Amino acid sequence: MPGPVSPIRVARYRLIYAHQPIHVAFALKNPTSVNEPNRINIYKIKNLGSNSGLSNYIKSRGIGLKTASKYCKELYFKIGDKNFFVISCENENGGWAIRNKFSKGCSAQGVSYYKKGHAQLAVFEGVFDLLSYLEIEGEKNLAQDFMVLNSLTNLQKAMATLSVYDAVLLFLDRDASGQKATDFLKANLNKCYDLSDWYAPFKDINDYLVSGNAYGMKRSARCK
Secondary structure, three states, X not given: XXXXXXXXXXXXXXXXXXXXXXXXOOOOOOOOOOOOOOOEEEEEEEEOOOOHXXXXXXXXXXXXXXXXXXXXXXXXEXXXXXXXXXXXXXXXXXXXXXXXXXXXXXXXXXXXXXXXXXXXXXXXXXXXXXXXXXXXXXXXXXXXXXXXXXXXXHHHHHHHHHOOOOEEEEEOOOOHHHHXXXXXXXXXXXXXXXXXXXXXXXXXXXXXXXXXXXXXXXXXHHOX
């Protein structure tokens, strides 16, 4: 059965584990002190592939390490006397958006912006949405810059960057918050296009990818 219409074709017509759960929304970049509660001390950053727990989690989300390695790192840090390791992507403020099997967080708020010199910008809520998009479409087929908001609270700060593009393609979550953000962007920038129907009825692109509906093949075949 044929898959859904590619968002690239739509856009052309429109113009185009950590071993412990983390329960804090980190607010500091990389303080040297670990004496205060909830202070994060980053002590090691590595390329993906050395931590089997993190690698297996990425693969379980339908994403290959080759795709993820271009945008993510392994981050090792302490909060007090507890050690954590997570998947992370750096944002424009020098902080890190982090996640593992149990939770999400950040060391400092900010968007992750991947400028490649294209006239179109594809916008995602989280890095796994971007990675899922790249798995499905193949990065070499995309003439787009990418932005990961990391949190919808960063939306206002991103407006100036969004405004310089000829077309802004929105791949936000299909929940109330994501739809509200999509409506806001479409109302304030007439070159924004909502492409969330592409992964309906799933909440986001990663859920769509993991479901197996994104390919005419088994998900595992794309994660080797």
